[in-house]
Amino acid sequence: MRMMVVFEKGETLRYIGHLDLMRAMQRALRRSGLPIRYSNGFNPHIRLSFAAPLSVGVVGLRELMEVPLEDGVSEQAFQDGMNAVLPGCLRIRQCRALADGFPALMSLAAGSRYLIRFPSNAESDRAAAGFEAFMALEHYTAARRTKSGENPCDIRPFVTGGTLQKTGEGWEIALETVATAAGSLKPSLWLECLRTFTQAGEFPHIIYRTAILARKPDGTLVPMEEV
């Protein structure tokens, strides 16, 4: 059987990369004593996979992975068993046993929702002031770093929604992005573009991914765990 697992990757761990997190999860699975299904072959390992890699520096509030298990593990047993052996900064929030034939989570990933929080100061206020104008643009070309180097790329098609809110300590931007044929957009690059456009200098901020999105048959985007 496969378990769909919603987990939080906390603030402390936001600089831990994809592969390191994968190893940490594999080790937690071994600690848990849950009946894991190992791959066959010369070098048996736990074949877990993440729905969508999280970029380094971003906190993940509802990250998704799927774990191959021997049959008969209940969702509650899995969640409790894992939370008992995970450090405080990694928490399982929800589990769902997947039906046979449920597509690989990775194939469903269509987009992400982010929350960008920053305290108010001269620089961040300037960025906030220009937010609406920036969102109204139809195109914005930025140098996107990919494996093949820096490529000029229109980042606007990646962004499907964005709102700005005033909070107690400053500002909060909710951003929704989708993957396109050209790949996906890092929220840090989007923020950099906003700063460049509004001529704001660097300011302290923290980025959370609040959901990994999948597309319903009618085309609407919803958190993948709701599909």
Add this chain to the structure above:
Amino acid sequence: MTYDFDALLGRVEKPGRYTGGEMNAEVKPIAQADISFAFCFPDTYEVAMSHLGMKILYGILNSLPYAVCERVSMPWVDMLSELRKNHIPLCSLESHTPLSRFDIIGFTLQYEMSYTNVLEMMDLGGVPVLSAERGEDDPIVLAGGPCAFNPEPLHLFIDAFLIGDGEDSIVEVTDVLNACKKEGVPRAERLRRLAALRGVYVPGLYHDEYNADGTLKSLEPVDPCAPPRVLRSILTDFENAYVPTSPPVPYLQPVFDRIMLEIMRGCTRGCRFCQAGMLYRPVRERSVDKLVELARESVRNTGYEEISLSSLSSSDYSCISELAGRLTDALKDQRVSLSLPSLRVDKFVQDTLTHTQKVKKSSLTFAPEAGTQRLRDVINKNVTETDLVNTLTNAFSNGWNAVKLYFMTGLPTETDEDLIGIAELAKTAAGAYYSVPREKRVKGLRITCSASVFVPKPFTPFQWCRQDDPETVRRKQRLVREHFAPLKSAHFNYHDSGVSQIEACFALGDRRLARVLHRAWQLGCRLDGWTDQFRYDLWLQAFEECGLDIAFYAHRERALDELLPWDHIDAGIDKAFLKREYERAMRAQTTRDCREGCNGCGLQKLKGVCRACE
């Protein structure tokens, strides 16, 4: 975490080095502890987290109800400059507490080339670098580990050294300092109380004098609390000693990313160049039953996928085959693989080979150390060419195709013939491969030979020997390289002579080197163990400014009756034994493994310590 520190993380390489949050990392609230201890590893996080000693002491200290221990490692250059630029102090991983706010900070000294990091870390943490400049509220600075056996080059910076096994010693020291803190005992008196403990050396209570030729005249206590000779601590109940079965499991991959099961401490071989073989006597083993239980517990608490046996010479463990078999059986359900490191050529058993590959195949490493039998006899490395050929042939017919061979150049009495012997041995290894029928061997033979530069170390029979000067080192390396040129499947690597030279100075150095170290650090030396960071030019400048001669320390043969800078430290081994071994070496005479009969190294005099001698 503050936005300040946070902003730095986004700008440095591998920020995971500085964020902690690992499974099993201690979360005891530091504010509620009676006494706080910062365990400082003077190298990067990845190196620190590979170190078994730190995991042991971290676990022991945190098991004390009144103490809390947190970890600190040396930031990489990018973080160093960010911290300095932004005036952010070096903090612990667990609670982000600046170094200066701990009651005790303890450094482990694994390698002489980490000494500048000790200074850099204190300075970054807001702790005065010089012991004499620390006030009542500053932490007490401790240091231990193998390099503490010659503490003098660090005597200006460290308040107290812990000599020998740290398990019991660190608790005694922490207890005393905790009591002192409660009573409000002044710093000077606290140090005097430490000096009275077994295995503790407080350098500030001793005075040194020199002869006209620059050699040491005397190094004696100037305070009645300080013993004339400091006897090292020895852990006697190794079977039941604390084992860190739930150490922090790092996210960032450390150098050794696995469970390290310490099966045995000490070594009976008596290789004459090997400091660890002398310092960690006597040999102490854990039982197979205990080890299987510890392995199970470690897997349960860490989830590691690999376990390795840790000791100076694992194949000398009395029941190595039984252990390998039982561990493999105990761990196979969880797909945990067993790797067997530092296997000695002469005792590599067929069934151990079979056990290793049951789960996973790891690479083969051997250390013949020298190219000819004559020189191997000089260093008492009792490995013969026949042993090597048999073992390799065995391995090659069992599916291995890569082998690493470790050597040293510049060993005492070495000739060009011994150096050419290194290439000859590589050729022999290749011969062993081709002697296996084509259909039985795996394609793509790779032989890697690495040669380090011999560094004479205190408490070894070679402590009186000289190191080759850099020019000789380079000539010898060239010679070996030339003989490797025609070999197709063999590759020769060698170490830089400059690093080894400074290492020799600090291994063999006296108190005067502390000024060189201080100056070199002021000039910008740090992370010297990293080839790309090592600044030979600055080290030369520091020696010159201090008016000290590198050759005097590194390239000078010492007289057997010279007073050595570490003679006031008692490692348990007699100087007479070391002299005897030195003389036998010069005659190329080997000495038996002391399990076959006591060689009288000196430990037999300590009651209840060396079982073999009872």
